[in-house]
Amino acid sequence: MRPGDEIRVLPSGKTSSVARIVSMDGDRELAVAGESVTLTLSDEIDCSRGQVIVTAQAPLEVADQFESTIVWMDEVDMVPGRAYWLKIGTQTVSATVHEPKYEVNVNTQEHLASKTLDLNAIGVANITTDREIPFAPYSESRDLGGFILIDKISNKTVAAGMIHFALRRAQNIHWQAMDISREHHAMIKNQKPAVLWLTGLSGSGKSTIANAVERKLARMNRHTFMLDGDNVRHGLNKDLGFTEADRVENIRRVGEVAKLMADAGLIVITAFISPFRSERDMVRGMMQPGEFMEVFIDTPLSVAEERDVKGLYAKARAGQLKNFTGIDSPYESPISPELWIDTTKLTPDEAADLIIAKLIP
Structure with missing residues (x-):
């Protein structure tokens, strides 16, 4: 590198000298x-940690x-x-x-x-990151081709890897800019977009409370849509089972x-067990x-099992239903949800009122 050389910052693509x-x-x-040196550029362009000159x-x-x-x-x-x-x-990116x-x-x-990799296993798999990153194949650069994977919850290093090449589909797909912004969509509806994520055990009352929330918001002339776990599995996710990977x-x-x-x-209202943090x-x-907004619909397992409106707990206890949350598959309770609902103390309508009060102060 010499003074006067033209440079490019990746992944932004901005140029200077x-x-x-x-x-x-x-x-x-x-x-x-x-060598360790400081480069002074001719133009004021953004170049933050992780980007490459x-x-x-x-x-x-x-x-x-x-x-x-x-x-x-x-x-x-x-x-x-x-x-x-x-x-x-x-x-560091999400992948x-x-x-x-x-x-x-x-x-x-x-x-x-x-279908997976266990301790000390070596395999070849595709990886997708949440944004574009500059890279080189590991065969050309260990620094820009080697990576580690870190568990987001435990913060443990769980894997090391080497990039072979970028997938062709990644190079042929580009984001299409739209003239109408998300802000405009919200403005004409006179509301702030939100995702109310109700999580809890099967039988906790998620769908009942979510339905009450949407009914009350409809009376307030709010534009909503409800996504329910069972309903989604009849269409969009009908090809998925209940293994950990499918969940x-x-x-x-x-x-x-x-x-x-x-x-x-x-305003999107969801009712899903979503067992993993x-x-x-x-x-x-x-x-x-x-x-x-994460809403924990907290119901003790014994109470949810006693309700058992769909008869699922009985099937799970009898061994007829595998990978059932709370029986032979874990549920990881939220640590700091935006709202904590105890269904042993509140009716569905009272719970819905609390959620709406949190959503629209």
Whole structure:
């Protein structure tokens, strides 16, 4: 790098030129790989931590979908579809790991079919990040091609990986700008978009309370839409079962739909067990700040099982229903929800009034 060289900042793509190269010993006429120097640019452009400065003639690739080799290092198996923190270079982004294409037998190099990766397993899988990042294949750069995955809840490093290449579909899909903004959608409805996320055990009363909330908001001339767990599985998510990976994908799809509806200016009311904190946090991250309201419909397991309006607990206890939350699949209670509803002390209408009071002070 020399003063006067044209540079580009990735992933923003903004360009400038090098005005000065500054070191502890004064200005320099040349800087090479491995040296620590300060670059003064000719223009005031944003260049924050994690972004990469490259010569304008030889930029890096930028993408948000990759094929990668992953070495799993945690005792808890990888969950396809779950969001992890991906740290690459000095940049940290949210990333989703898809079901492995195959697992590698380390002794024979044979490719084995696998739906997940367990401790010390090595596999090849696609990864999607929440935004485009500059990268280089690991074969060309360890710094910009190697990464680690961090569990968002425990903050443990769960895997290390190497990027092979960007997926072609990532390079051929571009965001289409729209003339009508989400702010305009909300303005003409005279309301602030929101996503009311009701979570709790089966039988806790989520759907009953959500229905009461929507009914009361309709009387206030608010524009709403309700997404219910059972109803969504009749259409959008009818191809999903109840394994941990399927539950993660179920909530991811619902989160994307809720985001689109919030963009349309609606108040979205959801009623989903959504048993895992990481997926509820993933949906929160999809929304604009302040638009996501987590409502914990807290009902003791014994009370929910006593209600058992759908007969599901009886089937689960009899072994006829596998992966049922609260029986043989865990429920992770919210730690700091926006609202905590104790259904042993409140009627559905009283609970709905509390939610609306929180939504519209």
